[in-house]
Amino acid sequence: MAQIPTSSITMAAIIAEVGLSGSKTLDECRAASIAYTMSSTGVPGHTRDGTEQTNTNAANWNNTMAEWAGYVHTQDFPSPDYYVRTGTAESAFCVQNSMSITDAESAAVSDTVFYMKLTGMYVEFYMDIDHTKQYTPLFGETSISRTASWRNTSGTSQSFSGSFSSGFTPVRIARVNCEDGSSGNLIGSITASISSSVFSGTGTHDAAVSGYTIGDGGSSATGSRTPHTSTLYGVAPAAWTLVTGCFSQDVKNPFHRVVCKVNAPTYNEITLNTFVADHYAAAVSDGCV
Amino acid sequence: MAHYNNLVTEEFVKETRTSGAVTSLTIKLVAYDGDNNMTSVTGDGNYLVHDDSTWQYLGVTDQTYYDWENCTALASQSFTYTVPEADQTSLTQSTSHPHNTSEQLEYQAKRKVWYDVWGESEDCRTAWTALYSAVEAL
Numbered sequence: 001m002a003q004i005p006t007s008s009i010t011m012a013a014i015i016a017e018v019g020l021s022g023s024k025t026l027d028e029c030r031a032a033s034i035a036y037t038m039s040s041t042g043v044p045g046h047t048r049d050g051t052e053q054t055n056t057n058a059a060n061w062n063n064t065m066a067e068w069a070g071y072v073h074t075q076d077f078p079s080p081d082y083y084v085r086t087g088t089a090e091s092a093f094c095v096q097n098s099m100s101i102t103d104a105e106s107a108a109v110s111d112t113v114f115y116m117k118l119t120g121m122y123v124e125f126y127m128d129i130d131h132t133k134q135y136t137p138l139f140g141e142t143s144i145s146r147t148a149s150w151r152n153t154s155g156t157s158q159s160f161s162g163s164f165s166s167g168f169t170p171v172r173i174a175r176v177n178c179e180d181g182s183s184g185n186l187i188g189s190i191t192a193s194i195s196s197s198v199f200s201g202t203g204t205h206d207a208a209v210s211g212y213t214i215g216d217g218g219s220s221a222t223g224s225r226t227p228h229t230s231t232l233y234g235v236a237p238a239a240w241t242l243v244t245g246c247f248s249q250d251v252k253n254p255f256h257r258v259v260c261k262v263n264a265p266t267y268n269e270i271t272l273n274t275f276v277a278d279h280y281a282a283a284v285s286d287g288c289v
Numbered sequence: 290m291a292h293y294n295n296l297v298t299e300e301f302v303k304e305t306r307t308s309g310a311v312t313s314l315t316i317k318l319v320a321y322d323g324d325n326n327m328t329s330v331t332g333d334g335n336y337l338v339h340d341d342s343t344w345q346y347l348g349v350t351d352q353t354y355y356d357w358e359n360c361t362a363l364a365s366q367s368f369t370y371t372v373p374e375a376d377q378t379s380l381t382q383s384t385s386h387p388h389n390t391s392e393q394l395e396y397q398a399k400r401k402v403w404y405d406v407w408g409e410s411e412d413c414r415t416a417w418t419a420l421y422s423a424v425e426a427l
Contacts, residue, residue, distance in 0.1 A: 090414070105349050197296075198296070198298070198421075199417070199418075199421055200414060200417040200418070200421075201298075201408075201417060202298040202299060202300060203298075204297075217294070218294035218295065219295075220294060220295075221294075242346065242352075242354060243332070243349045243352040244346070244347070244349070245347040245349040246347040246384075246388070247382070247383075247388065247393040247394065247396075247397050248344065248346050248347055249397055249400065249401060250346075251401075251404055251408070253408055284397065284401075285347075286394060286397075287390060288347075288386065288388055
């Protein structure tokens, strides 16, 4: 899609802009158009009547070609708000989540859920330390250490509220304003997606986390989802060790890049800044069973 | 450009010894398509052997492991880590009872120190970047 010029407007340009093809009438184009606030008040060869600033696609004002001047069928979302550090390098991580366990036989896992949620007019993205994932053994270990922290937009370390025994309060990482500027309602047919991939170290993705709908396009991607107020779609990048025994040890320290996107039929898809997750899992065997 | 929804990677560490002491490590990073050409084995108390790994993992009974020898790799990258003299050891892995617990824990501690250093090294980051780039280019 491109913007319709303010002069030398053609039917072909209007038809293409509203996503139609073939021979169409102006009224058919009007019916296919979206609410759009014109930025200019004057159109060459045409005197506007002053109603353009509140026009919707139901109005009949754009039944003259001149009234289409400057029309853009697709629009941009506002710039997202960010609440944690973003970037693509290892050093840009926004969450650090680690587990170390020692026993005769042991395995360790650390994972963090990145999920989307609809809150009012906003599509929000959160991260939540998964405290439910079990490790081996559950009890009787020689020692176990679990830590988690996040980084604000200044890169300063922050503590999650909660604990590994009772769970944590998720941290909002970003949000996108999805209010239709013309109607004041939520933009129609919004979709969002989250995908994750390892870019350093050996990592994986947890395929199921209690309380969340994980994956869809594989465990590492939600696929295109409709953000919901209570059904939380997400992915769970993870570090996961082998089960170790007889003085063996296995350490995994993967870094994942998490990419969030928001889209709507008449909007240009927006890709948020990349989030990086740093996970660490160490399982150490201190004896032979 | 191929896309793998289930990319599996593993790090294999091979020791080089001089007069019995571990003086350098060859770390081989390998990528596999987790959905194809992978073979698994169920642990039965025996050790899991791989040509590129000095350490033999014990297959804990009833746990599932990849049988790396029989998995088809997509790509690999290797780099060498020179073990500082202070971190070298002549201890070796014991694979039969009775184990000398203190020696095995000391050897384990050495391996952990090695991992902590080479895992944070620029050579390691470079190798991971090259490995993922190689997979993306397939």
